[in-house]
Each structure stands twice: as C-alpha cells, then as structure tokens.
Amino acid sequence: xxxxxxxxxxxxxxSTWALRECSLAVPAGHxxxxxxxxxxxxxxxxxxxxxxxxxxxxxxxxxxxHPAGSPAALDGVAFxxxxxxxxxxxxxxxxxxxxxxxxxxxDQRYAEIRLGELGIPLKRKAGKLSGGQQxxxxxxxxxxxxxxxxxxxxxxxxxxxxxxxDFMALVLTAAVDDGVSVVLSSHVLAELERVADYxxxxxxxxxxxxxxxxxxxxxxxxxxxPAAEADRYAERPVVHVRRGEVQAHLLVRAGADxxxxxxxxxxxxxxxxxxxxxxxxxxxxxxxxxxxxxxxxxxxxxxxxxxxxxxxxxxxxxxxxxxxxxxx
Amino acid sequence: MTALRVPAxxxxxxxxxxxxxxxMAWVTxxxxxxxxxxxxxxxxxxxxxxxxxxxxxxxxxxxxxxxHPASSGACGALAGYAIHDWQPAQxxxxxxxxxxxxxxxxxxxxxxAREMETGTFxxxxxxxxxxxxxxxxxxxxxxxxxxxxxxxxxxxxSWYYQxxxxxNVQFGGSPVRLDAGMFDLLGVxxxxxxxxxxxxxxxxxxxxRRVVPAIVATLAAYTGLALAAALYLRxxxxxxxxxxxxxxxxxxxxxxxxxxxxxGQPVSQDTLAQVLSGAPQLGGGKxxxxxxxxxxxxxxxxxxxxxxxxxxxxxxxxxxxxxxxxWLLALxxxxxxxxxxxxxxxxx
Amino acid sequence: MPGGRAEASPIEFRLxxxxxxxxxxxxxxxxxxxxxxxxxxxxxxxPKVRDVVASLAINPNTVLKAYRELETKxxxxxxxxxxxxxxxxxxxxALPELAGLRxxxxxxxxxxxxxxxxxxxxxxxxxxxxxxxxxRRRSEPQGRGGAASGEKEGVA
Numbered sequence: 001x002x003x004x005x006x007x008x009x010x011x012x013x014x015s016t017w018a019l020r021e022c023s024l025a026v027p028a029g030h031x032x033x034x035x036x037x038x039x040x041x042x043x044x045x046x047x048x049x050x051x052x053x054x055x056x057x058x059x060x061x062x063x064x065x066h067p068a069g070s071p072a073a074l075d076g077v078a079f080x081x082x083x084x085x086x087x088x089x090x091x092x093x094x095x096x097x098x099x100x101x102x103x104x105x106x107d108q109r110y111a112e113i114r115l116g117e118l119g120i121p122l123k124r125k126a127g128k129l130s131g132g133q134q135x136x137x138x139x140x141x142x143x144x145x146x147x148x149x150x151x152x153x154x155x156x157x158x159x160x161x162x163x164x165x166d167f168m169a170l171v172l173t174a175a176v177d178d179g180v181s182v183v184l185s186s187h188v189l190a191e192l193e194r195v196a197d198y199x200x201x202x203x204x205x206x207x208x209x210x211x212x213x214x215x216x217x218x219x220x221x222x223x224x225x226p227a228a229e230a231d232r233y234a235e236r237p238v239v240h241v242r243r244g245e246v247q248a249h250l251l252v253r254a255g256a257d258x259x260x261x262x263x264x265x266x267x268x269x270x271x272x273x274x275x276x277x278x279x280x281x282x283x284x285x286x287x288x289x290x291x292x293x294x295x296x297x298x299x300x301x302x303x304x305x306x307x308x309x310x311x312x313x314x315x316x317x318x319x320x321x322x323x324x325x326x327x328x
Numbered sequence: 329m330t331a332l333r334v335p336a337x338x339x340x341x342x343x344x345x346x347x348x349x350x351x352m353a354w355v356t357x358x359x360x361x362x363x364x365x366x367x368x369x370x371x372x373x374x375x376x377x378x379x380x381x382x383x384x385x386x387x388x389x390x391x392x393x394x395x396h397p398a399s400s401g402a403c404g405a406l407a408g409y410a411i412h413d414w415q416p417a418q419x420x421x422x423x424x425x426x427x428x429x430x431x432x433x434x435x436x437x438x439x440x441a442r443e444m445e446t447g448t449f450x451x452x453x454x455x456x457x458x459x460x461x462x463x464x465x466x467x468x469x470x471x472x473x474x475x476x477x478x479x480x481x482x483x484x485x486s487w488y489y490q491x492x493x494x495x496n497v498q499f500g501g502s503p504v505r506l507d508a509g510m511f512d513l514l515g516v517x518x519x520x521x522x523x524x525x526x527x528x529x530x531x532x533x534x535x536x537r538r539v540v541p542a543i544v545a546t547l548a549a550y551t552g553l554a555l556a557a558a559l560y561l562r563x564x565x566x567x568x569x570x571x572x573x574x575x576x577x578x579x580x581x582x583x584x585x586x587x588x589x590x591x592g593q594p595v596s597q598d599t600l601a602q603v604l605s606g607a608p609q610l611g612g613g614k615x616x617x618x619x620x621x622x623x624x625x626x627x628x629x630x631x632x633x634x635x636x637x638x639x640x641x642x643x644x645x646x647x648x649x650x651x652x653x654x655w656l657l658a659l660x661x662x663x664x665x666x667x668x669x670x671x672x673x674x675x676x
Numbered sequence: 677m678p679g680g681r682a683e684a685s686p687i688e689f690r691l692x693x694x695x696x697x698x699x700x701x702x703x704x705x706x707x708x709x710x711x712x713x714x715x716x717x718x719x720x721x722x723p724k725v726r727d728v729v730a731s732l733a734i735n736p737n738t739v740l741k742a743y744r745e746l747e748t749k750x751x752x753x754x755x756x757x758x759x760x761x762x763x764x765x766x767x768x769x770a771l772p773e774l775a776g777l778r779x780x781x782x783x784x785x786x787x788x789x790x791x792x793x794x795x796x797x798x799x800x801x802x803x804x805x806x807x808x809x810x811x812r813r814r815s816e817p818q819g820r821g822g823a824a825s826g827e828k829e830g831v832a
Contacts, residue, residue: 031735050454054673071344074456081450087359088446094358101351102455102462104344138451145456168733176726176736194691194699194734214741217698257815265804266811270696 001064010057033196034185078142088127111144132163152184193271225264240277352465389491432525433546441533482518506581515649520656527663579642703742
C-alpha cells in the first residue's frame with residue numbers, strides 16, 4: 001500500500017508554482033524524509049497531503065487511495081505543522097481533552113504516560129512550556145490519535161540536540177510499536193541517514209530524487225581518479241563532479257557490480273553527500289519508473305547533466321550549515 | 329514498557345461515521361469562554377444599572393401619572409421630576425447602540441481570525457472532526473447564545489423605557505417606539521442586530537484572518553449597516569402615511585413635513601420666508617420657519633398653503649420589528665454560511 | 677532510557693554519527709566486537725529492536741537489517757516473540773597463526789616506511805586495500821587495476 005500517492009500534483013499561489021508535476025508513491029511502513037532547500041515546496045507538499053491545501057493540478061491520495069482531506073484521511077493521518085501550533089492558553093490537560101473530543105480514537109492513557117515520562121505537567125498552560133516540550137506535546141497528541149500516517153513539517157528545526165533526539169526517539173518507537181508510517185520534512189541532512197529509509201528530494205518545486213535509501217545508496221558511487229580522465233564519463237550517468245587540479249570525484253549512478261576503470265577508485269556514498277550532490281545539479285534526477293503503485297525503484301538513466309564543468313558551488317539556501325567544500 | 333494498544337483501523341471502503349456534533353460543545357465553551365464572559369459582564373453590568381435605575385424611574389412616573397389634578401403645582405412638580413429622568417435614559421439609549429456591535433465583534437471575529445492568525449487552524453482542521461463541521465459547530469451555538477442573551481436583555485430595556493414611551497406625560501423630545509434610537513433597542517431588533525454583528529464578525533474574521541483588523545472591520549461594517557437601516561431602509565418597510573397639517577398621532581414617527589402650494593407643487597423655504605415676512609409678529613422670515621407653531625401654520629394655511637406630514641404610525645411598530653428582524657436573520661444566516669463555505673474552500 | 681530489567685541485554689549499542697560507517701554496519705561490528713572481547717556469549721540476548729530505536733533514535737529497519745546480517749553470518753538466531761539471541765562465536769584464529777600474521781604485518785610496515793609512506797599514508801593504503809578486498813569478496817572477482825598509485829589518494 002502506498003501511504004502517500006501523488007499524480008502530477010501541482011500547487012500554484014498566484015502566478016508562482018510552488019510545486020509542479022509531483023508524482024510520488026511512498027510505500028507504507030517507512031520513515032520517509034522530505035528534503036530540500038527553503039522554498040523547495042516541502043511545506044506545500046505536506047499541506048496538500050494532509051488536506052490543508054487544495055491542488056491546482058493533479059491529485060493526492062493517502063492511506064492507500066483515500067483523497068487527502070477526506071474524512072477517512074483525516075481520521076488516519078496526524079499532522080504536526082511547523083512551529084507546532086498549540087492553543088497557548090489551554091493547559092496540557094485541556095489539549096488532551098480537546099484532541100480527544102475531535103477524534104474517534106484517542107488513547108488517553110498513552111498520552112498521560114508519555115507526558116509523565118517526558119516530565120510535562122498536565123496543569124501547565126501550553127504556552128508556558130519550553131519549545132522542546134511543546135513539540136513533544138504536539139507529537140504526543142498526534143500519536144495518541146493512533147494514526148496510520150504521521151506527517152511532521154520540520155519538527156526539529158527549533159529544538160536543541162537533546163530535545164531533537166528525544167523527539168525522534170518518540171517518533172521512531174511509535175513506528176516500531178504501532179507500524180505508523182512517518183513522513184517528515186527537514187533541511188537538516190546530517191541526521192537523515194539514521195532516521196529515514198525513504199528519501200524524497202525536492203528542489204524548486206519539483207521532485208528530484210525519490211526512492212528507498214538503501215536502493216539509492218546501492219545505486220550510486222563516488223569514483224575518484226585523475227581529473228584529466230573525468231571527461232571520459234560524459235555519456236555515463238554522472239550526477240555531480242568535483243574536481244581539483246589533478247584529481248576529480250564523480251558521483252555516478254552505478255552499482256557495486258559495475259566495473260571500475262583502471263586508475264580509478266570507487267567509494268560508497270553517504271546519504272548526505274548524495275542529497276547535496278543532487279541539490280547542486282537541478283537537472284539531475286533519480287526517480288522511480290512510471291509504474292505506480294508499488295515500492296519505488298531506482299529507474300534507468302534519466303537526463304543527467306551534460307558534461308559537467310569545473311566544480312560549481314551554487315549556494316542553495318540550505319539553512320543549516322552545510323559542510324564547507326573540502327576536496328577529499 | 330507500557331502495553332500500547334493497537335486499535336482496529338476501519339476497513340477500506342466502509343464509510344466513516346462523523347465524530348458526533350455534541351463533542352464540540354466543550355470545545356466551543358473552553359475556547360470562547362473569555363469572550364462570552366466579557367459579553368456577560370457587559371450585559372450583566374448594564375442590566376444591574378438598568379434594573380436599579382429603572383425601578384426609580386417607574387416610581388417617579390407612577391407618582392406623576394397618578395397625581396390629581398394634573399394641572400396643579402404639586403403635580404406639575406412631580407411631572408417635572410419624572411421628565412428629568414429622561415436625560416440619563418437618553419444618554420443610555422445612545423450608549424446601548426454600541427452594545428450589539430461590541431458583542432458581535434469581540435465574540436464573533438476571533439472565532440476564525442484567531443485560528444488563522446496563530447496558525448492553530450493547522451491543528452484544528454487536521455483533526456478527525458473535519459473543518460467545516462468544526463466551524464459550524466462553533467458559530468451556530470455561539471450565535472444562538474448571543475441572540476438569546478440579547479433578547480433577554482432587550483426585554484429589560486423595554487421595561488426600562490416603558491414610562492417614557494407610554495406618553496402619559498407630554499414633554500419636548502419624548503421618544504416614540506419607531507424612533508431611530510429606540511427601535512433597535514426594543515422588541516426583537518436588539519437580538520437580531522446582535523446576531524447580525526456576530527455573523528459579520530465571523531465572516532470578517534475569515535476574510536481578514538487577523539483578530540484586531542477583523543474586529544475593527546466588523547465594527548465599521550456594522551456601523552454602516554445600522555446607519556443605512558435607520559436612515560434609509562426602515563422608513564420604507566411599509567408605504568408611509570400622509571396627513572394634512574401636523575395632525576399625526578402622538579406615537580407616530582414623523583418622517584418629513586412639506587408645504588405645498590395651491591397647485592400641488594412643493595414650496596421652498598425661501599418662498600415661505602417671503603410669505604411670512606408679511607407678518608413679522610409671527611417671527612418668521614429671518615432664521616428659518618418655526619416648526620410646529622400653530623399660529624405660523626394657521627397663517628400659511630390662510631394664504632392657501634397646505635402642510636402634508638409623512639409619517640409611520642406607531643401601530644406599525646411590531647410589523648416593522650418582524651420585517652427588520654427577518655432580514656437581519658436572513659443576512660446572518662447568509663454570512664455564516666459564507667464563512668463556512670470559505671473554510672471549506674480555503675487553502676492553507 | 678530503559679532501566680535495568682530482568683531480560684536486559686548484556687550490551688548496549690552506541691552510534692558514531694561522524695564515522696562514515698553505515699549505521700547498520702556499526703551495529704553489526706559492535707556485536708562482533710563484543711563477541712570477540714567476551715561481553716557476549718552464546719545464549720545472550722541482543723537488545724530489543726524497540727529499545728535500540730528508543731535509545732539511539734534510529735530507523736527500526738536499520739536495526740532489523742543489522743540483526744538480519746548477523747543472522748546471515750550465523751552469529752545469531754531470532755526466537756519469535758522473544759528476541760534475537762547469540763548462537764555462535766566468531767571463528768577464532770589460532771594463536772600461532774595470529775603471531776605469524778603479526779610478523780608479516782610488521783614486515784610490510786617496515787617496507788612501506790622505507791618506500792616513503794608516513795603513518796597516515798600507511799593507514800590510507802591499508803584501508804583502501806581492505807575495502808577493495810571486501811568488495812572483491814562480495815562480487816565476482818573483477819580484474820581491478822592496480823591498487824592506487826597512491827601519492828595523492830584521499831580517503832573518502
């Protein structure tokens with residue numbers, strides 16, 4: 001079953017398309033990370049998926065075919081928006097009461113136990129909690145609804161490292177215990193590899209990469225070798241080139257079984273390096289083939305960049321500090 | 329650690345029953361109790377004052393009316409005392425004009441505007457209850473509650489103003505029920521205007537999406553509507569009656585008076601001034617025509633002019649109340665429906 | 677953090693986020709290392725998947741992948757409803773063999789030093805050769821061009 005399925009989905013605000021031609025099939029039972037620079041369309045895509053926005057083009061269904069925003073979708077999907085909106089004047093207990101009244105399913109005991117473990121007092125007003133506690137509260141409310149899909153929009157952006165860790169631990173244990181599928185957006189690439197097993201990369205409103213993390217990592221490598229020979233690989237699916245005077249690194253679409261040319265070395269790629277490389281090459285894409293539904297498969301060669309020139313470091317506005325360019 | 333129960337998820341294809349409406353009762357109460365408390369305080373505070381002051385007014389007027397003979401000095405003093413009560417009551421009437429607007433704006437506008445402004449709609453509209461049902465379940469009960477409270481309050485107002493409106497003691501500037509400043513405090517009008525203000529507030533909140541601007545816009549729109557109704561619309565609910573001279577009955581709402589020449593054309597004030605200049609002892613000519621001066625009127629009639637008074641009789645008070653209440657109710661329903669429709673349609 | 681319970685595992689996992697080694701592999705290596713050092717013995721239970729997820733905040737599929745790998749290697753066996761348990765030890769290398777290997781290694785180090793490699797260069801060379809060896813073992817043996825003319829080899 002596909003937990004989120006979009007078909008040519010697009011959203012326009014005024015004359016600007018925030019999202020275009022987005023076709024995804026995110027399988028259930030995964031923790032999917034939605035990644036991209038600011039303005040790439042992550043929040044737009046999530047808003048469409050939870051029914052807060054209506055598409056300008058195409059459609060989106062969740063939980064195996066229910067239209068986004070329909071009663072069945074609202075029942076089975078729990079959303080925590082950016083900045084974790086809560087009613088500041090309501091106490092924590094009131095927020096529990098509120099969520100219980102607004103949904104069919106609500107596990108009051110679970111919520112109270114969780115909040116007790118987190119040390120969040122029931123009587124305190126939600127506005128008086130710390131940022132981390134508010135995020136934990138919003139997450140607890142969402143999980144207590146026993147959703148099948150949990151959607152999180154930049155959940156940890158405002159949190160300190162410990163709060164971040166505790167937050168993700170809560171999300172992931174829910175995934176283990178209840179089989180909740182998770183879709184979370186982030187622009188903190190560094191932690192993704194630990195957490196995500198499905199990746200969707202958005203850039204400028206379009207999907208650049210979509211697939212299982214294991215498949216993506218298995219189908220890409222970095223080839224390191226003499227810069228002079230780098231041009232030889234123009235026809236091969238090269239995603240990104242970083243080159244120095246004598247040495248160059250090519251991030252290519254190739255598996256472990258593909259032959260490595262002489263004088264070249266092959267290294268496996270990490271998720272962060274892969275994501276950054278694609279973000280730097282807007283023309284490149286790694287998308288599943290046109291057959292949906294079913295789990296996404298890394299497809300055949302898709303338009304890659306033409307002969308890459310010298311290392312271009314287009315600064316895309318990633319909020320967190322990207323690692324500075326180091327010629328390895 | 330804890331045994332977490334895995335619920336039975338509904339099978340695909342079976343229709344999901346909606347979460348029951350009554351669940352929203354606590355939600356609406358909890359989220360709007362401050363605003364409702366404010367409205368209750370306003371009405372309650374005014375009610376206490378009106379009750380205490382009204383008791384005094386009724387005592388004064390009962391004494392004045394019961395006094396015999398009416399022309400004696402002692403009775404005249406009592407009458408004067410009673411008439412004196414009108415001053416503060418008149419001021420109160422002016423102040424009360426604002427009450428429906430305030431209640432409607434401060435209770436109605438934040439319902440949707442605050443959700444949009446603080447972003448909590450991203451929480452509220454992704455819960456299982458569903459966004460348009462959530463909106464309806466908030467707006468309708470609040471509207472009904474406010475209208476009921478306003479209705480009860482205006483019963484108190486009717487009691488408070490009854491001595492002045494009864495017409496037992498004549499005094500200059502005495503009000504009639506159809507007067508602009510009285511009509512909307514009595515009968516069903518007060519409740520209807522409160523309901524309309526609330527509906528305007530709700531829609532303004534959804535259109536403007538910020539609380540303070542929405543409140544301001546609500547007050548402005550309400551003021552415009554109230555003025556339009558009082559100055560233009562209300563006169564025409566039924567065709568006004570005409571009578572010669574100034575013989576409109578005491579409780580009538582006089583709309584206009586116009587002198588006509590023999591041929592039936594209306595006569596301007598300048599012409600009348602010219603005519604009156606021939607009789608300077610009547611005081612006309614300079615500074616305008618004295619109104620309601622029988623000797624002036626008699627003089628002009630003798631010279632062939634006819635005075636026609638356009639008015640609405642006091643007996644039409646209740647028909648007018650139903651008409652005004654009716655269109656305000658329809659408008660309120662329309663505005664609330666529009667707000668709900670916007671909620672359904674709105675993109676994040 | 678889970679407190680001490682009757683069925684707690686003898687070991688606890690840690691994660692080195694900056695090491696560049698994939699998470700699941702770190703878990704596998706930690707189990708093997710614990711086996712080697714005696715922290716784990718056959719019959720011991722590995723930490724429950726849920727507890728690992730809760731304490732490290734990692735994807736559950738990662739833990740499952742690591743445990744599957746250990747099972748494929750024959751080191752562990754899963755008991756349904758109970759958990760994953762150690763069932764074998766790592767093959768021990770006999771002591772004389774170990775001594776011989778160590779001696780050969782020292783010889784290699786001496787030769788590398790003579791050729792002009794400093795310590796970092798030796799480590800880099802060894803690591804890259806180890807990786808190639810590992811990959812060659814996984815796939816069919818391909819003729820791979822000579823291990824690096826390694827003057828400017830970077831290590832990824």
